[in-house]
Amino acid sequence: MSEKNDSNSDGSRRRGSAARAVSQGKSPSQPRVEHGSSLSARVSFAWLLPLAAVIFAAWVLWESYTERGPLVKITFDKAGGVTTGDTRVRRNDVDVGRVESVQLADDLNSVVVGVRLDRQVAPYLDDNTRFWIVNARINTTEISGLSTLLSGSYIEVDWDDEPGDRRSEFIGLSEPPLTARGTPGLRLTLNADEAGYIYVGSPVFLRQIEVGRVERRRLSDDATKVLFDIFIEAPFHQNVYPGTRFYGVSGVEGHVGADGATVRVESIAALFTGGIAFENPPEITKQTHLMSDGKSYKLFGSRAEARESLFDGEDDERFRFMAEFAGNVKGLRVGATVEYNGLRIGRVANVTLQLPENSGEQGRSTVAMQFQPKRLGLKNISEKKWHETFNELVEAGLRVKLSTGNILTGSLIVKLESMPELEKASIDFSTKPYPSLPVIASNVDAVTADVETLIKNLSQLPLDSLVSAATELLQDTRNLVASPDFAQLPGQISSSMTSIAAAATRVETATINLPAMVNSLTAASRNANDVLEGLTPDSEIYIELSAAARELRVAAKSIAAFAELLEENPSALLTGR
Amino acid sequence: MEHSQPLGFSAREAGLKACTSCGTIQKIATAYPCARCGASVFSRRRHCVQRAWAFLIVGILAYIPANLQPIMLTRSFTGDTSDTIISGVFVLISTDSYFVALIIFVASICIPILKFVVIAGLALSLQFDWDMSEHTRHRLHRLTEFIGRWSMIDVFVVAVLAALIQLGAILTILPGIGINAFAVSVIFTMLAASSLDSRLLWDNKNEG
Numbered sequence: 001m002s003e004k005n006d007s008n009s010d011g012s013r014r015r016g017s018a019a020r021a022v023s024q025g026k027s028p029s030q031p032r033v034e035h036g037s038s039l040s041a042r043v044s045f046a047w048l049l050p051l052a053a054v055i056f057a058a059w060v061l062w063e064s065y066t067e068r069g070p071l072v073k074i075t076f077d078k079a080g081g082v083t084t085g086d087t088r089v090r091r092n093d094v095d096v097g098r099v100e101s102v103q104l105a106d107d108l109n110s111v112v113v114g115v116r117l118d119r120q121v122a123p124y125l126d127d128n129t130r131f132w133i134v135n136a137r138i139n140t141t142e143i144s145g146l147s148t149l150l151s152g153s154y155i156e157v158d159w160d161d162e163p164g165d166r167r168s169e170f171i172g173l174s175e176p177p178l179t180a181r182g183t184p185g186l187r188l189t190l191n192a193d194e195a196g197y198i199y200v201g202s203p204v205f206l207r208q209i210e211v212g213r214v215e216r217r218r219l220s221d222d223a224t225k226v227l228f229d230i231f232i233e234a235p236f237h238q239n240v241y242p243g244t245r246f247y248g249v250s251g252v253e254g255h256v257g258a259d260g261a262t263v264r265v266e267s268i269a270a271l272f273t274g275g276i277a278f279e280n281p282p283e284i285t286k287q288t289h290l291m292s293d294g295k296s297y298k299l300f301g302s303r304a305e306a307r308e309s310l311f312d313g314e315d316d317e318r319f320r321f322m323a324e325f326a327g328n329v330k331g332l333r334v335g336a337t338v339e340y341n342g343l344r345i346g347r348v349a350n351v352t353l354q355l356p357e358n359s360g361e362q363g364r365s366t367v368a369m370q371f372q373p374k375r376l377g378l379k380n381i382s383e384k385k386w387h388e389t390f391n392e393l394v395e396a397g398l399r400v401k402l403s404t405g406n407i408l409t410g411s412l413i414v415k416l417e418s419m420p421e422l423e424k425a426s427i428d429f430s431t432k433p434y435p436s437l438p439v440i441a442s443n444v445d446a447v448t449a450d451v452e453t454l455i456k457n458l459s460q461l462p463l464d465s466l467v468s469a470a471t472e473l474l475q476d477t478r479n480l481v482a483s484p485d486f487a488q489l490p491g492q493i494s495s496s497m498t499s500i501a502a503a504a505t506r507v508e509t510a511t512i513n514l515p516a517m518v519n520s521l522t523a524a525s526r527n528a529n530d531v532l533e534g535l536t537p538d539s540e541i542y543i544e545l546s547a548a549a550r551e552l553r554v555a556a557k558s559i560a561a562f563a564e565l566l567e568e569n570p571s572a573l574l575t576g577r
Numbered sequence: 578m579e580h581s582q583p584l585g586f587s588a589r590e591a592g593l594k595a596c597t598s599c600g601t602i603q604k605i606a607t608a609y610p611c612a613r614c615g616a617s618v619f620s621r622r623r624h625c626v627q628r629a630w631a632f633l634i635v636g637i638l639a640y641i642p643a644n645l646q647p648i649m650l651t652r653s654f655t656g657d658t659s660d661t662i663i664s665g666v667f668v669l670i671s672t673d674s675y676f677v678a679l680i681i682f683v684a685s686i687c688i689p690i691l692k693f694v695v696i697a698g699l700a701l702s703l704q705f706d707w708d709m710s711e712h713t714r715h716r717l718h719r720l721t722e723f724i725g726r727w728s729m730i731d732v733f734v735v736a737v738l739a740a741l742i743q744l745g746a747i748l749t750i751l752p753g754i755g756i757n758a759f760a761v762s763v764i765f766t767m768l769a770a771s772s773l774d775s776r777l778l779w780d781n782k783n784e785g
Contacts, residue, residue, distance in 0.1 A: 043624070043627065044624030044627035044628045044631060046624065046627060046628040046631035046632060046772075047627065047631045048631075049631050049632065049635045049765075050631050050634035050635045050638065053634070053635045053638045053639065054638065057638060057642075151654070
């Protein structure tokens with residue numbers, strides 16, 4: 001008893017070993033020896049289990065600690081449904097991390113989201129890494145992220161393939177980028193005078209096939225240009241050369257010309273969003289592919305403009321001439337065509353006015369013209385040779401004159417005309433800054449005067465009564481057709497035939513009057529011509545038309561504003577704000 | 578009647594031991610395979626308090642991840658959710674299933690903790706010879722063995738749900754890591770309870 005009492009603390013152990021010793025048939029004194037010598041006699045093997053458990057737990061902790069990826073802080077404008085613990089970070093729909101914290105930034109104006117990312121993505125967290133929140137988006141160019149309506153938003157991450165300097169703080173994008181970093185293709189910048197109807201996300205077309213997108217729309221630093229960052233996907237980017245022309249396509253492009261009216265629609269989507277198209281003029285050299293990002297191009301307003309200015313950019317002052325005109329040059333603008341034999345070979349670079357030196361004289365306008373030798377089939381021509389060539393032409397009778405380019409708008413163009421019958425002249429190389437070509441007076445003023453009288457006549461035309469009379473006539477015809485008498489007409493036709501025969505003889509006699517009728521018809525058609533030609537900026541119809549166009553533009557602008565609102569805040573469609 | 582009457586003496590005091598398998602009584606000094614059935618016969622199992630401690634510690638260690646890690650993953654088209662034991666209880670309460678919440682709470686939180694405390698108390702009382710009535714010890718020991726099975730209710734709930742609810746993309750329930758740890762914890766507390774040799778519980782008082 002006493003032995004057990006003083007060894008109560010490890011009673012069971014001693015008792016157990018004693019029992020074993022006894023059961024093995026050994027003497028009762030032996031257990032004490034076993035006590036000291038054998039570890040197994042004092043300590044149960046069961047202790048290995050908690051030891052193993054502790055080791056396992058320690059291993060799991062160590063593993064999860066070392067496997068733990070980097071913690072990055074991303075600043076967003078709005079949290080947009082991001083919640084602690086639940087929101088995942090994804091790359092190509094694969095989870096690569098999760099949100100650990102969502103807090104307001106120190107300035108209380110933005111949200112800082114703490115994200116624990118997987119360890120394997122750590123090397124890619126460099127300057128080229130972008131984060132953005134994926135929500136459901138519904139706007140004119142896309143409907144995306146609908147799955148997030150049910151599952152909640154997530155954060156998408158995008159990086160390029162190359163590891164770089166680690167960063168742990170990022171600014172999240174407020175809009176998802178349109179193309180992932182790794183996408184092969186070409187990034188270019190286009191500059192235009194006005195944004196037009198081109199938005200972020202607007203498509204880029206090549207031969208009406210969508211090959212890219214507008215990624216960013218911004219003002220240049222000095223706010224004189226609108227810059228579009230566009231992305232052209234591989235392999236279409238191989239079609240971009242240094243001479244490629246980009247032009248805006250704003251839905252419908254209409255053209256009314258001598259060959260009739262044409263309407264061109266680049267794509268149905270572009271009807272709503274606008275877009276950019278590009279094409280390669282056949283003349284450009286296609287040897288040099290454009291393989292590096294960042295080149296800047298001019299964005300032309302329309303296809304026609306792009307085609308016309310194929311040789312723009314060749315502002316080579318060596319190929320400039322100037323011409324002095326007396327009198328009114330109203331309607332001659334910078335950029336106006338310089339035409340030779342009906343072909344555009346250059347443009348007006350500058351128009352300046354020189355005040356008369358003596359009173360009583362007329363002021364003179366100096367027009368600087370930029371020629372494009374390539375248009376004349378002259379490639380790599382030197383300035384000297386160019387001057388010689390032109391001098392020959394002038395000596396052969398080439399003269400500069402102003403001509404009406406468009407009777408509707410009253411714009412003027414510069415025409416070069418060969419008039420061998422005139423007395424010989426030559427280029428005046430003494431004038432500054434450019435040599436002067438000889439001019440001949442044009443009949444522009446006369447034309448203008450004609451047009452003005454035409455307008456006057458036109459305004460006196462009794463248009464209203466004409467229209468109402470025509471309406472009445474139409475009404476009468478309709479009544480006639482609807483009348484029961486008309487239904488009986490077929491029956492009467494046969495009886496009429498006889499009277500027609502009789503009438504025929506009378507027609508013969510009437511034919512004598514025909515020439516007079518023809519005359520009056522001619523007069524009528526002349527009047528109609530006058531009506532058309534009268535569409536000058538001052539005419540009533542023109543004013544009304546332009547007012548209508550202005551209203552259309554206002555309407556289009558408000559639609560654009562609406563689209564922009566939707567783009568910024570897609571839920572406005574639902575909530576109404 | 579047991580409380581008032583002093584007990585007789587134990588087999589060990591009489592120099593005997595009983596086979597726990599067939600009940601044969603034999604002398605303590607005999608070799609330990611039972612003469613009748615061949616089972617090992619001990620008067621008191623060796624190291625049994627140590628064993629109980631060891632198992633109990635494993636059980637407690639396993640209980641920590643069992644509560645921290647999710648026991649059930651619910652994957653539905655609205656996204657994934659994972660529940661730990663206690664968050665599951667709160668979900669049940671928030672859906673007004675108070676009874677089920679109570680059962681889960683009692684079976685998964687109260688009972689395991691109670692078992693840890695009771696087994697630890699028994700082991701301590703044996704080790705330090707606390708002044709505790711052998712009847713109290715006995716009842717406590719019976720209690721741990723009785724309630725031990727109920728702890729598995731959570732494991733069964735998850736097992737049944739995970740087996741039944743497999744509706745593909747619509748709703749799928751998967752067992753989480755926590756439930757494995759919980760099962761391990763329950764198993765080891767049961768082992769701890771059973772490894773305490775109940776005959777030991779009667780020894781001290783008599784001797785004291």
